[in-house]
Amino acid sequence: MDFTFSEDQLLFQDSVRGFLVNEITPERLRAGWDTETGRDPALWQQLAELGLTGLTVPEEHGGLGMNAVDFVLLAQECGYVALPEPLVNHALVAVPLLEDLGGELAARWLPLAATGEARVVAAVEQNLVVEDAHVADLLLLERDGQWYALEQGQFSCERNESVDPGRRLFSVAVPAGATVVAGGAQARILRSATLNRGALGCAAQALGLAQRMIDLSVQYTADRKQFGKPIGSFQAVKHHMANVAVRLEYAKAPVHRAAYAAAEDAAAAGLAVAQAKLMACEAANLAAKNSIQVHGAMGYTWEVDLHIFMKKAWALANTWGDAGWHKQQVAEVIFADGAALGAGATFQ
Amino acid sequence: MQLAFTEQQQAFRSEIRTWLKANVPAEPLRTFDTEEGFQQHREWEATLNQGRWGMVTWPEALGGRGCDLIEWLIFEEEYYRAGAPLRVNQNGIFLLGPTLMEYGTEEQKARFLPAMAEGRDIWAQGWSEPGAGSDMAAIRSTAQRKGDKYIINGQKTWSTRAVWADWLFGMFRTDPESERHRGLTFILVPLKTPGITVRPIPQLDGLPGFAEIFFDNVEVDVSNRLGEEGAGWAVAMATAGFERGLMLRSPARFQETARRLVELYRANEASVSHDPQVREAVMRAYLDAESYCLSTYQTACRLSQGGKIGAESSTNKIFWSELDQNMHATAMSILGARAELLPHAPAASGVGHWLDGWLFSQSGPIYAGTNEIQRNIIAERMLGMPR
Numbered sequence: 062m063d064f065t066f067s068e069d070q071l072l073f074q075d076s077v078r079g080f081l082v083n084e085i086t087p088e089r090l091r092a093g094w095d096t097e098t099g100r101d102p103a104l105w106q107q108l109a110e111l112g113l114t115g116l117t118v119p120e121e122h123g124g125l126g127m128n129a130v131d132f133v134l135l136a137q138e139c140g141y142v143a144l145p146e147p148l149v150n151h152a153l154v155a156v157p158l159l160e161d162l163g164g165e166l167a168a169r170w171l172p173l174a175a176t177g178e179a180r181v182v183a184a185v186e187q188n189l190v191v192e193d194a195h196v197a198d199l200l201l202l203e204r205d206g207q208w209y210a211l212e213q214g215q216f217s218c219e220r221n222e223s224v225d226p227g228r229r230l231f232s233v234a235v236p237a238g239a240t241v242v243a244g245g246a247q248a249r250i251l252r253s254a255t256l257n258r259g260a261l262g263c264a265a266q267a268l269g270l271a272q273r274m275i276d277l278s279v280q281y282t283a284d285r286k287q288f289g290k291p292i293g294s295f296q297a298v299k300h301h302m303a304n305v306a307v308r309l310e311y312a313k314a315p316v317h318r319a320a321y322a323a324a325e326d327a328a329a330a331g332l333a334v335a336q337a338k339l340m341a342c343e344a345a346n347l348a349a350k351n352s353i354q355v356h357g358a359m360g361y362t363w364e365v366d367l368h369i370f371m372k373k374a375w376a377l378a379n380t381w382g383d384a385g386w387h388k389q390q391v392a393e394v395i396f397a398d399g400a401a402l403g404a405g406a407t408f409q
Numbered sequence: 410m411q412l413a414f415t416e417q418q419q420a421f422r423s424e425i426r427t428w429l430k431a432n433v434p435a436e437p438l439r440t441f442d443t444e445e446g447f448q449q450h451r452e453w454e455a456t457l458n459q460g461r462w463g464m465v466t467w468p469e470a471l472g473g474r475g476c477d478l479i480e481w482l483i484f485e486e487e488y489y490r491a492g493a494p495l496r497v498n499q500n501g502i503f504l505l506g507p508t509l510m511e512y513g514t515e516e517q518k519a520r521f522l523p524a525m526a527e528g529r530d531i532w533a534q535g536w537s538e539p540g541a542g543s544d545m546a547a548i549r550s551t552a553q554r555k556g557d558k559y560i561i562n563g564q565k566t567w568s569t570r571a572v573w574a575d576w577l578f579g580m581f582r583t584d585p586e587s588e589r590h591r592g593l594t595f596i597l598v599p600l601k602t603p604g605i606t607v608r609p610i611p612q613l614d615g616l617p618g619f620a621e622i623f624f625d626n627v628e629v630d631v632s633n634r635l636g637e638e639g640a641g642w643a644v645a646m647a648t649a650g651f652e653r654g655l656m657l658r659s660p661a662r663f664q665e666t667a668r669r670l671v672e673l674y675r676a677n678e679a680s681v682s683h684d685p686q687v688r689e690a691v692m693r694a695y696l697d698a699e700s701y702c703l704s705t706y707q708t709a710c711r712l713s714q715g716g717k718i719g720a721e722s723s724t725n726k727i728f729w730s731e732l733d734q735n736m737h738a739t740a741m742s743i744l745g746a747r748a749e750l751l752p753h754a755p756a757a758s759g760v761g762h763w764l765d766g767w768l769f770s771q772s773g774p775i776y777a778g779t780n781e782i783q784r785n786i787i788a789e790r791m792l793g794m795p796r
Contacts, residue, residue: 062418062479063411064703064710130410279792294795296781299788303727306787310724314703321412336696388692395671395695402695403668404661405422405486407702408412 062408064314066134074134078141080111085142087366093145094226100196105146109177113148117156122171129153129258133265133320140269143373145227147182147193149262155181158201158255162242166210170199185252185259187382190230194218201242203252204235208243215239225372254326257334259381261323264316264337267345270374271309274348277367278302278355285357292355301351308347312340335382335390342384345374414483421476422483428460429491440765441497442616447531447573450497454528463526464502471510471518472526478709485659497570501525501532505578508648512595512636521597533571533600535579535622536645538564543782545580546589546642550624552581552596559583559596559634561604561627567776571620572609574600580641593641597633604628613768658729660702666736666766667698670743676759677743690739697732720791727780727787730773737767 066074084104093099108114116132118124136149156174159167159181173179182197186204194200195218200211216239218231243251279302282293292298319337322330349371353360360367378384394400401409414422438453439446457463458472465484467473476484496502506525509518524530541547550563561581571577577598584592600607604627609617636644674681674691681687712718740763741748750757751764774780788794 062414062706062710064707065714065716066410275792279794283795291795293788296785299794300781300784302792302794303784303787306721306791307724307727310721311697311700311704311728314707315700317410317707318412318703321410336699339696340700388689391692391696392688395692396675400671402664402671404489404664405483407664407699407706408414 064317066130066317070131070134073131074138077111077113077135078138080107081138081142081144085144087369090143090145090227090369098196099227099229100146100193105177105180108146108148114151114177115175117152118171118175119160122168123175124156124171128324129157129261129320130317130324133261133317136262136265137269137272137316140266140373141273143227143270143273143369147180147196149266150182150193150259151180153262154255154258155183155199155201157258158183158251159199161251161254162201162208162210166242173198183255183259184233185256187256187386188259188380190221191218191233192228192230192380194231194233195220195229200233202233202235203248203255206244206248207241208248208251209235209239210242211235211239223372223376225369225376227369227373228376253331254323256382257319257323257330260334260338260387261316261319263377263381264312264319264334264341267338267341267374267377268309268313268316270370270377271305271312271341271345271348273370274345274352274367274374275302275305275309277370278352281359281365281367282355285359298355301355305344305348305351308340308344312337312344315340331390332394335387338382338387339384339391342374342378346378349374418479418483421480422487425462425484425487426491428462429487429493432456432460433491433493437492438494440616441495441570442612442614442618444573447497447570450494451528451531453494454496454498454531458526458528463528464506467506467510467522467526471522477713479706479713482659482661482706482709485661486664489659489661489665498525498528498531500534500570500578501530501576504534504648505532508644509635511647512644516632517635530576531570531574533568533574533577533620535565535568535571535577535598537567539566542567543779546593548580548582548593550579550581551585552583552594552629553585554583554631554638557631559594559629559631561596561598561624561629563624564621565624566621567610567619568622569619569776571600571607571622572617576600577622578635580645583638583641587639590642592639593645594638595635595641595644596629597635598627598629602627602629613771614765658725660698660705663698663729663732663736664702666733667694669761670694670736670740673740673743673761673763680745681743684742687739687742690735690742694732694736694739697728697735701728701732720786723783723786723791726777727774727783730770730780733766733770733773737763737770741767 112125115124116127120126132153136153139149159170170179170181174181179198180196181199182193183201184191198213202209202211216233216236218233221230221232223230282298283291285292316337319333322333352367353371356365356367359365395402438449441447441450454463461472461474464473465476466481469475509521536545538548538550540549550565552559552561565579577600580593581596582592583594604625606623607620609620612618670691744760744763747757747760750760752760789796
């Protein structure tokens with residue numbers, strides 16, 4: 062039993078955090094809202110140079126051969142800065158899917174994914190809209206129980222504007238005659254694994270988003286003075302933030318466990334991921350609710366940065382399976398006859 | 410990261426499982442808030458000790474098994490799974506015991522630890538006073554040094570298990586000029602000493618689970634002092650430290666409550682179907698209990714690799730106490746009109762012990778530092794908000 066991250070994993074998290082916090086400033090995020098794609102090829106190139114685009118690509122295809130446990134802490138950091146580039150989908154969701162699909166498709170695209178020359182994006186039926194379809198060099202799309210591999214230019218996308226101006230969402234139509242790369246039972250297995258990884262990515266980012274909202278609120282309530290004191294010294298304000306800290310603290314281990322389950326392909330990954338996504342997204346939603354409250358009227362403005370993270374948290378809570386979908390996954394397990402519950406069942 | 414138990418850990422699990430199966434009383438003991446039940450639980454402590462299962466985290470030389478935190482969690486899982494009796498001496502074993510090992514003299518260890526382990530000495534805590542609750546540094550009970558004695562005067566209150574306990578550990582002001590955290594001394598007091606009056610306080614269930622204690626010129630030998638004179642606050646903080654907090658409220662207890670709640674819900678599914686919130690609350694109980702378990706394992710692993718406990722440990726008490734309250738509130742909703750009935754009432758079919766648990770869960774957010782105090786600690790020490 063070793064529920065810790067290695068020193069290397071923690072050091073990598075530190076260095077990625079340092080890079081992201083320096084580079085992905087709120088000013089830069091805001092500038093991206095007004096550009097045509099909302100995405101920055103130069104930034105993507107930098108992420109590739111850090112080894113992030115190839116992190117999960119097998120070594121024989123030029124990557125680092127790492128897995129969801131290695132990536133989960135980095136996904137948290139992506140959440141902390143509200144990274145707009147499709148790195149979490151690419152590395153945590155699409156690349157493992159591409160590897161599972163195998164064959165010529167994988168042999169051709171994995172090396173390009175590793176170097177960052179190709180951005181690969183995956184989406185399943187549950188995704189009403191496809192994030193970042195407009196910049197995907199390869200889009201792996203599941204529709205009606207079949208998987209398609211669509212190259213940029215082979216499909217049309219129609220933009221759906223989100224409340225979060227950092228998100229670029231598209232309705233994608235599968236073109237007539239597109240080649241099916243997986244169907245039947247294999248397609249269902251791939252959908253389930255892909256949905257799990259997508260939801261895990263949301264959960265990990267939600268942890269980072271919640272932490273960012275706490276940090277912004279702690280800073281704001283230390284600076285803002287009323288009645289001659291920082292408002293953060295008032296218990297009513299403190300307790301709002303303490304409540305967020307409690308829920309966030311207990312959402313972390315479930316996310317890390319879900320990453321382990323996803324990496325090991327454990328049979329219980331669906332339950333672990335559903336638990337992680339519910340716990341983490343609820344923590345992030347509470348962070349949003351209490352953070353806007355302690356920001357007062359400033360929190361309701363476009364000018365203060367809080368909304369960048371708040372809106373992303375709201376969006377992630379209902380993407381890659383909404384809360385109801387994940388609750389259903391939990392209910393099916395725990396209300397079944399002979400369910401393994403209670404003391405000692407967690408790691409069995 | 411490797412989330413599986415080693416063969417050694419699995420063997421440990423099956424060893425304790427086998428022993429508990431053979432030794433846990435078939436008939437549940439009476440509550441230790443009755444005199445008869447207290448005696449039964451004292452005997453159970455002796456039985457546990459004979460099997461060397463009483464203080465598994467203590468060193469082998471002291472009758473323990475030197476278990477690490479993971480083995481401790483496994484032990485607790487099997488203990489709760491087996492429905493074994495509650496620990497009447499948990500104040501002693503998990504709070505005072507480790508503090509004695511750290512601060513006690515060899516003579517004190519030899520004098521107190523074996524008797525504690527065998528259930529001969531049951532310990533009560535003496536922290537709170539009428540004027541010192543959340544503000545523990547406001548302690549006013551005094552211990553005046555006279556030769557090789559301390560003369561204790563004052564009053565302690567909310568002292569759990571003190572009605573039938575043998576000893577009390579607590580803090581007294583030895584320096585009358587001192588204020589707040591300074592000038593306090595940690596002293597071990599035999600409750601049968603002349604000058605001590607123990608007045609039972611009936612709890613929410615009507616039973617005397619705690620007591621107030623009056624000290625009228627009570628003479629205690631200086632050799633009963635733990636740590637240096639005036640260093641009581643530091644000794645007490647060690648007692649309240651996280652690892653012991655973790656040991657007092659291991660996840661297994663809440664996971665078993667969540668499991669029983671799922672069973673209760675399924676047994677009453679038809680009658681509660683009109684209230685969809687109940688299903689949600691049952692699921693929430695499962696999720697939170699599992700998350701508490703996962704977090705505890707993650708912390709235990711980090712500590713066993715030399716990690717340090719940080720201020721985030723203050724989140725622990727809020728999480729489990731609110732979870733416990735929520736789970737029991739949900740059980741009350743499921744039981745509906747039966748919820749208020751005592752278990753022996755004629756119409757109380759299938760109510761189990763949920764009502765007792767519900768009453769007890771009301772104390773969780775209050776004792777061991779109210780949840781409001783915990784929230785202040787989280788905000789100031791973990792998040793760095795201004796005082």
